Amino acid sequence: MSLFSPRTHARLKSSTAPSASSWQSGTGNALHRRTVVPPWFINTASLILMGLLVLLSLSIGVADFSWSGILQSLLTQSANSDSSLLLVSRIPRTIAIILTGIAMAVAGMIIQVVLKNRFVEPSMVGATQSAALGLLVVSLLFPASALIVKMGVATIAAVFGMMLFMLLIHRIPPTDFLMIPLIGIVFGGIIEAVTTFIAYQTESLQLLSVWQFGDFSGVLAGRYELLWLTGALCVLAYIIADKLTIVGLGDNIALNLGISKRQVTWIGVGMVAMMSAVVVVTVGMIPFIGLVVPNIVSRLMGDKLRRSLPAVALLGASAVLLCDIIGRSIRYPFEVPVATIFGVVGTVLFLWLLLRAPSEQ
Amino acid sequence: MPTPLLSSRPTASFFKRPLLTAAMTALLATVVAGCSSPESNDSEPADAKTENPTADESQNVANNDAVSVEKIMVNTVKGDVELAMNPSPLVVYDMTLMQDLAALDVAVDGMPGGLLLKNLHSETQPDPKSVGTVFEPDLEALNAMQPQAILVGSRMAEKYDELSSIAPTLDMSIDTANIYESSKQRLHDLGALFGKSDQAAKLQQNIDGLITETKSLTKENKGTGLVVMVNGNKMSAYGDKSRYGFIHTVLGVPMADDKIADAPHGQPISFEYIQKANPDWLFVIDRSAAIGEDGIGAKAVLDNPLVAQSNAWSKQQVVYLSPDSYLAFGGYYQWMQDLTTIKDAFTNAK
Numbered sequence: 001m002s003l004f005s006p007r008t009h010a011r012l013k014s015s016t017a018p019s020a021s022s023w024q025s026g027t028g029n030a031l032h033r034r035t036v037v038p039p040w041f042i043n044t045a046s047l048i049l050m051g052l053l054v055l056l057s058l059s060i061g062v063a064d065f066s067w068s069g070i071l072q073s074l075l076t077q078s079a080n081s082d083s084s085l086l087l088v089s090r091i092p093r094t095i096a097i098i099l100t101g102i103a104m105a106v107a108g109m110i111i112q113v114v115l116k117n118r119f120v121e122p123s124m125v126g127a128t129q130s131a132a133l134g135l136l137v138v139s140l141l142f143p144a145s146a147l148i149v150k151m152g153v154a155t156i157a158a159v160f161g162m163m164l165f166m167l168l169i170h171r172i173p174p175t176d177f178l179m180i181p182l183i184g185i186v187f188g189g190i191i192e193a194v195t196t197f198i199a200y201q202t203e204s205l206q207l208l209s210v211w212q213f214g215d216f217s218g219v220l221a222g223r224y225e226l227l228w229l230t231g232a233l234c235v236l237a238y239i240i241a242d243k244l245t246i247v248g249l250g251d252n253i254a255l256n257l258g259i260s261k262r263q264v265t266w267i268g269v270g271m272v273a274m275m276s277a278v279v280v281v282t283v284g285m286i287p288f289i290g291l292v293v294p295n296i297v298s299r300l301m302g303d304k305l306r307r308s309l310p311a312v313a314l315l316g317a318s319a320v321l322l323c324d325i326i327g328r329s330i331r332y333p334f335e336v337p338v339a340t341i342f343g344v345v346g347t348v349l350f351l352w353l354l355l356r357a358p359s360e361q
Numbered sequence: 362m363p364t365p366l367l368s369s370r371p372t373a374s375f376f377k378r379p380l381l382t383a384a385m386t387a388l389l390a391t392v393v394a395g396c397s398s399p400e401s402n403d404s405e406p407a408d409a410k411t412e413n414p415t416a417d418e419s420q421n422v423a424n425n426d427a428v429s430v431e432k433i434m435v436n437t438v439k440g441d442v443e444l445a446m447n448p449s450p451l452v453v454y455d456m457t458l459m460q461d462l463a464a465l466d467v468a469v470d471g472m473p474g475g476l477l478l479k480n481l482h483s484e485t486q487p488d489p490k491s492v493g494t495v496f497e498p499d500l501e502a503l504n505a506m507q508p509q510a511i512l513v514g515s516r517m518a519e520k521y522d523e524l525s526s527i528a529p530t531l532d533m534s535i536d537t538a539n540i541y542e543s544s545k546q547r548l549h550d551l552g553a554l555f556g557k558s559d560q561a562a563k564l565q566q567n568i569d570g571l572i573t574e575t576k577s578l579t580k581e582n583k584g585t586g587l588v589v590m591v592n593g594n595k596m597s598a599y600g601d602k603s604r605y606g607f608i609h610t611v612l613g614v615p616m617a618d619d620k621i622a623d624a625p626h627g628q629p630i631s632f633e634y635i636q637k638a639n640p641d642w643l644f645v646i647d648r649s650a651a652i653g654e655d656g657i658g659a660k661a662v663l664d665n666p667l668v669a670q671s672n673a674w675s676k677q678q679v680v681y682l683s684p685d686s687y688l689a690f691g692g693y694y695q696w697m698q699d700l701t702t703i704k705d706a707f708t709n710a711k
Binding site for chain 2: 201206211218337
């Protein structure tokens with residue numbers, strides 16, 4: 001299945017599925033069909049953009065670096081300071097950024113589909129906050145435990161947090177759009193408050209801030225590899241994309257098409273929990289990606305995951321790349337956490353999404 | 362026809378959300394995150410000499426009351442404050458001041474509970490009661506105690522007004538940009554306030570002597586220095602106006618990068634920065650050790666090919682400062698401990 005096959009699928013949104021339009025209407029007026037930009041076009045553009053950003057990301061940094069040195073190293077088949085810098089610091093950082101961007105954007109898309117709500121993302125369903133709580137607790141109780149153990153605990157905590165949230169919103173009709181994100185924000189806030197309290201009592205607030213403000217300054221070869229897990233999860237998401245789409249269309253449709261809603265939902269929740277946990281453990285929380293990116297892509301390509309997931313992944317990667325490049329250059333040679341930059345950029349984008357909606361009518 | 366989802370009213374909450382988050386984050390960051398940088402106060406240098414009441418106990422001022430109380434001027438961030446000597450019960454909320462008082466062997470009746478640092482109160486004095494945390498005073502406990510004086514520093518300085526309504530409160534924050542003069546002044550004043558001026562002078566001599574010794578070593582060993590704090594897997598750099606500025610200002614170690622501005626939590630840096638700045642000396646504060654977490658130590662975090670390229674690493678000139686110095690900077694024990702650490706490191710330098 002190539003990324004660029006110009007598949008002109010009719011959108012799954014059928015007139016016989018009024019429930020389908022319910023969560024998709026967030027992307028505009030349900031009565032006016034938007035022109036859907038062909039995916040190959042968007043994906044090609046995203047890829048070119050990402051390629052440029054990758055080159056930029058490899059070139060920007062505090063240490064001295066020149067591409068001519070790399071060329072020399074390639075020609076002479078020997079390592080020099082430029083090539084080792086590339087391998088130790090620049091390439092790992094760039095890969096970590098790309099994987100994080102992909103993971104957070106795809107996780108956002110999954111959770112939006114599973115909850116049938118356009119306004120949620122992993123940090124609004126208690127996932128990232130619960131992961132940080134799990135991480136703090138395991139760091140305080142077993143400080144010497146391996147990273148993979150910490151990640152496991154964080155994942156379990158994130159799953160529990162999301163389960164709790166699902167129970168909370170169980171009674172809310174899916175048509176009540178704004179209640180779910182609002183409850184999510186409050187829920188996340190409560191978990192964060194518990195975490196902060198524990199950290200406050202144990203003088204570990206600063207350690208907590210390491211996970212609460214995502215940044216890539218600590219990424220080196222050998223310190224980010226856990227993130228490849230999220231890549232694998234994204235592939236899995238692509239494999240089960242159709243099932244997720246159908247679950248997103250509503251309970252009745254899923255039932256009629258023989259998809260177990262419960263099963264798919266839990267798989268989705270598990271994936272989101274794991275992605276959030278891995279990202280929090282390795283680089284820290286980065287808010288808004290999971291909210292903004294899927295919304296932009298839906299607006300351009302509709303809601304069929306099989307078609308839009310690659311675009312979500314590419315755009316997510318580009319967005320984080322861009323923000324990290326800004327964070328690296330704005331106060332050179334010091335860094336500004338990418339979470340801070342994305343907080344600002346994401347806010348602007350989100351406002352644009354909200355304000356742009358009525359103008360389509 | 363379905364109602365358009367994005368009617369104007371509900372979206373308002375979303376407009377607010379990012380702002381709210383930003384505001385909350387900012388709040389959290391400032392209020393909770395243990396910022397302990399004194400506001401850039403116009404802390405006047407030590408020219409404003411306090412009247413040193415020589416321990417002249419024979420000076421009995423005739424008074425209607427049974428006991429005469431000698432008053433004394435104390436230099437604080439908010440100007441000079443007049444206070445009766447030997448205030449008791451005494452409450453202290455700042456670890457720097459606690460160290461000085463412990464060294465002076467002064468009884469402290471109330472301090473925050475659950476502090477993890479050593480040398481915060483004198484062994485020979487009764488244990489203090491808990492009166493809240495380093496950020497939040499327990500007003501009930503304070504009210505029950507009825508202290509005669511409350512000493513606050515950087516972290517608790519924000520609560521000055523609140524505490525002032527209970528008892529005379531002295532904001533004796535250390536000015537990090539001028540840490541030597543500032544801490545000297547505080548130690549002197551505390552000595553005077555509790556009638557232990559001689560002891561305070563002796564303690565100051567210990568500090569001065571050690572500074573002179575250390576300086577003679579740092580002077581001859583030419584080489585730049587960089588102060589970094591390792592927190593989790595991330596790092597930040599501290600400049601000459603920070604709480605670790607004394608390494609540059611007092612001991613005269615040149616800065617590897619003189620553009621580091623002051624921030625309570627340092628400036629976030631990458632490992633490439635260390636490679637580029639290439640300090641001859643790396644002074645490390647292991648923040649996770651400061652909270653008793655011995656998981657990923659600073660050593661493991663710094664042990665990577667980029668840091669290895671710096672002179673400091675290749676010459677094994679990496680100095681691990683006591684984690685306590687983060688909270689009790691400028692306190693007597695902290696001076697002695699950090700200076701000794703640095704002196705030993707420079708003594709062993711090749």
